[in-house]
Amino acid sequence: MKEQQEKYKVLLVDDEPIILRSLKVAIPWDELGLSIVGEAKNGEAALQQIQQTAPHIIISDIRMPVIDGITLMKEVLPRSAKLIFIFISGYGEFEYAREALRLGAFDYLLKPIDHDELVEMLKRARERLDRQKENEQLMLSVQTLSLLARERMLAEFTLGNPRPLQHLAWLENSELEGEYFMAVVRLDDYAALTAQWSAEEKRLWLFAVRNILEEWSLTNGALSIFPFYNGEWILLFPASLNDGKRELGEQLIAGIKRYSKLNCSVGISRSTSGIDQLSTVYPLASQALYQRFYSGQAGVFLEEETAAAGNREVQYPKELELSLIESIRTLNMERMLTLFDEMSVFIEAQSLPQPLAERLMIEMSVVLYRQFEHLNTHNDWSIEGLFSKLNGLGTLPDMMNVLKTTFRDWLEQSHKTAAREDGRSIIEKVQRYIESNYHKDLSIEEVSEVADLSISHFCTLFKQISGYTFLEFVTHCRMENAKYILRSSNVKVYQVAPLVGYQDPRYFTQVFKKATGKTPTEYREEHVKQA
Structure with missing residues (x-):
């Protein structure tokens, strides 16, 4: 049947005639089911x-x-989204090649051209075109949605929030009405990676991993693939592949490792049916990934095996987990520490042996750690380091103390990060500091350190938000307190000066008169008469 099909058409574009000639004669176009339909010497042609x-x-x-x-x-x-671009680049043009991949190129190869490599590339391109052709009927049912809208839809169902999408009635007969299972692919040590990457590098790496997964899914029977959280992707497979779950997961890990050099782990759920069950199987696949922290290495973790590993049923404190998540989301330190105490009480009440207690704390810690990831406030924190500390302890109080201390430190750092991003909070903190220390010999360097800002940035931000320069605000605080002392006590004028930060009483009198229009003595006499 394939011999009777129309060949896919290829256009060659290069300003070097020798390359055009070599491409035409060195590649077995007929064997690949391809035909050259034209050549051009530049992009305009x-x-x-x-x-x-x-x-x-x-x-x-x-x-x-x-x-x-x-x-x-x-x-x-933009006009021909299915068109496949393969680029030829020189060794000094890697940045151009990377930009091309980011913008949608299929692949690239370096000069001098390795014809065998190009043949393999063309075979993969042919497979993609075949797949696109076979899926045209299926794609007709989703043409009303952009790729982003479809991914958003699947993510909403996975989050258990189908309400905004109930008008999409055509989904009732989608491919998810049959039995399927979910695989959650998660990059290992994602927080550490993002600490190393710039924002542009992060976009490129996530784009690269997504491309790898999409290419792999085209030839391995996946029903759908979409990103969920940063560093995490969801793939859905028909239940007919159920017997090969572990092999599928291992292929995913190997593919990402081979093409991106990044490590990942895969959690796989049991089978279910219906798009409304996405929110049910996601926690199962995600919880299977908790085993990643027990094993200490990347791997495939099946929900069925994870569930069978426990030798007793334990009531998981879901409400406590949700309350802890909320305390972290709102940066409520006191509430978080109180809830950790409640967790300790819960474990004691359940009379859990140490292995099960440790497992519960690890599962809870993973969930809470991911909240810090979502807040984008974490730095180079190591959850594996936390697990190592827990593993080395022998009593519940010691283990809970490590949990509370670690998460307290993380929340304090998150507070600092949040404050750093909130200029008004920074300046209000500085103003409180000045109001408490105005009587000292305050320097702008000292106060800039309190704000954790450069001197120039601090000066600009302070003036913008408070309306004062630094010196004007210090003087304002000193004068307000000097007026209060003069009104409320019989302290001699020369004694007031050092109380508000001036060692020279004559200079204090000059500053006071400039600020109020009166000398300190005149100000006191006026307010004594009024009293």
Whole structure:
């Protein structure tokens, strides 16, 4: 049947004639089910050829005169999203190649061209085109949604919140009406990785992993794939693949490791059916991943095995977990510490042996740690380090003390981070500090350190929010307190000066008169008469 199908069309674009000639003769186009329908020497000529020939694959040099390869792709892809771009680049053009991949290129190869590598690349491109063709009927049912909307829809159901999407009645007959199971793919040590990456590097790495997963899912029977939390993706598989769950997970781990050098773990749920069950199986797959911290290494963790591992049923304190999550979300230290005490009482009341108590605390810690990830306030904190401390302790009070101390430190740092991001909070804190220390020899360097800001940034922010310069506010505090002392006591004027931060009484009198229009003596006499 495949011999009777129309061949996929290929357009070659390069400003070097020798490369065009070698591509035409060195690649077995007929064997690959491909045909060359045109060639162009630059992007401008390629645009005309694309309109005339409607190719499926474009092999293009990345750097060309007039219009380069990336500009060509950016011009064409919005109109032909299924078009496959393969770029040829030199060794000094890696940044261009990476930009091309980010913008939607299928792949790239370096000069001098390895023809065997290109053949393998074209085979994968052919497989993608075949897959797209086979799925055209299925895709008709989702053309009313963009990819982002579909992912959002699946994420909403996974979160157990289908209400905003009830009008999408066509989903009642979706592929999820049959039995399926969920795999949650999560990058290991994600917090440590993001601490190393810049914002741009983070986007590129997550984009790369997603591409790897999408390519893999096309040929391995996945029903759907979508990102959930940062560093985490969900894949859905038909129940017919149930017997090969572990192998699927191992393939996912190996693929991500091979193409991105990143480590990940996979948690896999039991089978279910219906899109409304996404929120039921996600916690199962996610909880299976807790075993990652017991094993100490990346792996595949099946929910059925995780459930069977416990030798007794334990009532999980879900309400306590939700309350702890809320205390962290609101940065409520006192509430969080009180809830940890309640956890200790719960464990004692259950009379749990140490292994089960430790397991419960680890599961709770993972959930709470992820809240700090969602808040984006964590630094280089190590949850594995926390688990090592717990593992080395022998009593419940010692274990709970480590939990409380660790999460208290993390919450304090989160407070500092939140305050650092809130200029008004910073300045209010500084004003309180000045009001408590105005009588000392305050320097702008000292107060800038309190604000954890550079001197120039502090000066700008302080003036912007308070309306005073630093010196004006210090003087204001000193004068207000001097007036209070003069009104409320018989302390001699020369004794008032050091009480409000001035060692020279004459200088104090000059500053006071400039601020109030009166000398300290005149101010006191006026207010004594009024009294």
